[in-house]
Amino acid sequence: MxxxxxxxxxxxxxxxxxxxxxxxxxxxxxxxxxxxxxxxxxxxxxxxxxxxxxxxxxxxxxxxxxxxxxxxxxxxxxxxARFRKAPEVVGHIVIGTAQGDLHSLGKRIVIGCLKSLMIDVTDLGVNVPPEKFVDEAVARNAQVIGISAMMVHTARGENGCIMVRELLRKRGLEDRIKIIVGGAPYRYDLELYKTVGADASADDGITAGRVIAGLIKEVRR
Amino acid sequence: MITGMDRLAAAIQGKKSDRIPVFCNLIDQGAKELGMPLKEYYSNGENVAEAQLKMRERFGYDNVWSLFYVGKEAELLGCKELIYAKDGPPNVADFVIKTHDDIHRLEVPDDISAHPAFQETLKCLRILKSEVGGKQAICAYVTASMTLPALLMGMDRWMELFMLGPASVRDELLEKCSDFFRKEITAYRNAGADVCVYANAFGSTDFVPMRLFRELSLPQMEKDLKPVGIDGVVYYCGGARMNAVLEQVIDRLGIGAYYLSPLDNISEGKKIIGNRALTCGVINDIMLIGWTMQEVRDEVRRMLDAGMPGGKFLFGTLVMPYNIPEENIRAMLETAYEYGACVEEATS
The missing domain is CATH 1.10.1240.10 (Methionine synthase domain)
Incomplete structure (x- = not known):
């Protein structure tokens, strides 16, 4: 059946x-x-x-x-709501769009998938400053920061992933927190995620779920 | 002396020409050209016209733009707030539609030409027309009714309404957006635009399944275009691929030019379009930021090898990010001029 x-x-x-x-x-x-x-x-x-x-x-x-x-x-x-006991949570991610970027569809697709994959999500919304990504990740003990950017200047800009990476480095958090990026510019330039200092990128919101689960596993290893 | 318009006309008709037409979409770069911040630059249509003319003169391509930024259309429908960046296009920060009631309340201006938010565009178009009218292609960017709601309510909430309904509210919004599209394209044409780029991400099966493309996208595009005609209209899916729908769009809408995605296979697109329309091969210009000049030249040659055989081909760019080094812009254009030279009569 x-x-x-x-x-x-x-x-x-x-x-x-x-x-x-x-x-x-x-x-x-x-x-x-x-x-x-x-x-x-x-x-x-x-x-x-x-x-x-x-x-x-x-x-x-x-x-x-x-x-x-x-x-x-x-x-x-x-x-x-009908489970006999609460399922084990796989991990936690904080997610938002890069500073200056208000495109939220990709983020929403990722969040929907992650919920089903038993990954806790904190949605930081749109136009998120780099400090907030890091502060919230630390406060919530998240293993992954997800940064969505739909425009070239928000994907490559100094107040996006580049600054989040810099803050993680300065605070000695690079082993504890990984960064994933997504959005159109990363589809047109497959190496861009490395240029901006991310650990991974995903071509689409559905695939992102699997990549994020992999990053969580890597941090927890 | 042969002009950009001559080259474009020759390419559309499949006639001989000195070279293929080359369209280069330098938009935000105009602020750099005039040495001013983007917000100041876009506040005056004279700035935009002056920079468009200077950049075209300096680089030698075949078009100029009346486009300020895509969010301008949201301003024509009531948006009051944009977020400016120092190195990229402004973003719509205030969505006109926040609830379904806002859709019922949305009013389409009767005469776009009289709208205060269109006056700087008109000023720009007047200057472009008087300076290069009839010589270089004056381009306008007009968003299709199916994609315009993304500017008014955000793509996230538009996708939700589009896919999950209620259908009556969705259709009411589409009706209003189609009304706006027809009035906007008319205003642009009356002001001297030769080429109207019809931008519709929902006209690609990268966005919607083929079933919805047939059931919703095609009829909606007919609603947009039939009353105003397809003169000067270019089919463009906002960078999304179109090869899978080309046959149906040509058959149903009969548009004369197709601005492919950089992710489309140019040879395949050209084969489908054949002699029926102009094929526009579009470079993945996001890569121009980091490529070496040799990589730029190699890519342009590859594209021309794929698109030029048989004629009726145009070389174009996509978004041209602000931070592309000028030497790469030059390398791209010079290669397109050199390898795109001596176009023969189109063959079937």
Whole structure:
């Protein structure tokens, strides 16, 4: 039965059909599938399937990324309330857009995915000063700082990732906190993340989930 | 002497020319040209016109821009606040639409030409027209109705409304944005713009699945363009790829020029477009910040090798970030002029 649920859910998400995806989940729960199985055997594998598809050059688009993440977050939130015991949290990330940048869609897609992957997220919002990224990461004991930038000057600017890296270095936090960046300029220049001092970048919000999980593991090792 | 407009006309018609047309989108660089901060620069249309003319004269490409910054369109619809940077375009800081009620209240000005926020643009266009009208292509940037809401409410909230509804509110906003688009393109044309870049990220399957492209994007683009016609319109997806939709756009809209994404395969795009329209190959100019001059030259040659065979080809740039070293701009343009020389009659 679970295989049918997985197939039906994946198809609905692929078609960006939220109503159908939710119906598949609700029907499954009515038929006895546990909330834990919904999250760990349906929702998370669906995200992983999307990541795999993207890495195999399947042309997923922004609307699919958005809907995958929103549906996953919605289902996870609903199911978590019904879990028998709270799941173990994988890690913590603070995330925001670089100073001077108000584009928040990419950040929202990443946050939706991370919720489903059991990664705690603190959303710092848009136009975030570099000091705030670091202060909040320390205050919340986060393993990763996520910086989104949609414009070349906010991606490369001295008050974006470059300054966050400098602050981590000055405060001796580089082993404890990793930086991931994302946004259009990093898609057009695949080496740019290194230029600005980030540890990693992700081509899209869905893939970011896997990269962030990897960075958390690296810090915790 | 052959002009930029002559080259553009020859490329569109597939005729012989001294070289391919070259469009270079130097926008924020105008402030550097005049030695003033961006905010001061954009406060006066005379500044923009003067810098556009000076840069075109200095570099020799074939177009000038009446575009100040993309957020200008949000100002025409009520935006009161922009965030200025010292080295990049200003950002919309105050979204006109914060609630669905704001969509019901949104009013499209009857006459864009009379709008206070358009006066500096008009001043700029008047100068450009009197100085290079008929000789160099005067470009305008007009955002499609499907993409304009991102400037009014943020891409995040627009994607939410677009994908999750309510559909009636989404359609009301699209209707108003389409009305605005038609009035805006008319205002630009009346003021002397020759080329209107029709910017629509939602016209790419990088943004929406093919099903939604067919069901929503294509009909919406028809709604934008049918009443005002496609004269001088260039199809552009904001840097997103378009090869996958070219056939359908040509078939349904019949637009005469396609400004590919740097991520599109130029040969493939050219093959699809063929003789039916002008193919514009676009360089990944974000890389121009860090490339060596030799890397710049190699890339331009690669692009021209892919796009020039058969004719009807234009070389163009994308966003041209503020911090590209001038020697790389020169290397790009000089290579395009040299290797883009002696265009023969188009072949089918």
């Amino acid at each position: 679970l295989e049918d649920v997985i197939t039906a859910y994946n198809e609905a998400v692929f078609d960006t059909d939220r109503e159908r995806a939710l119906k598949v989940i609700h029907d499954a729960v009515d038929r006895g599938v546990s909330p834990e199985d919904v999250v760990f055997k349906v929702v998370i594998p669906a995200i992983e399937q999307m990541i795999k598809s993207i890495s195999e050059s399947f042309d997923a688009n922004l609307a699919q990324h958005f809907m995958t993440s929103q549906i996953a977050a919605e289902v996870t939130e609903e199911m978590l």
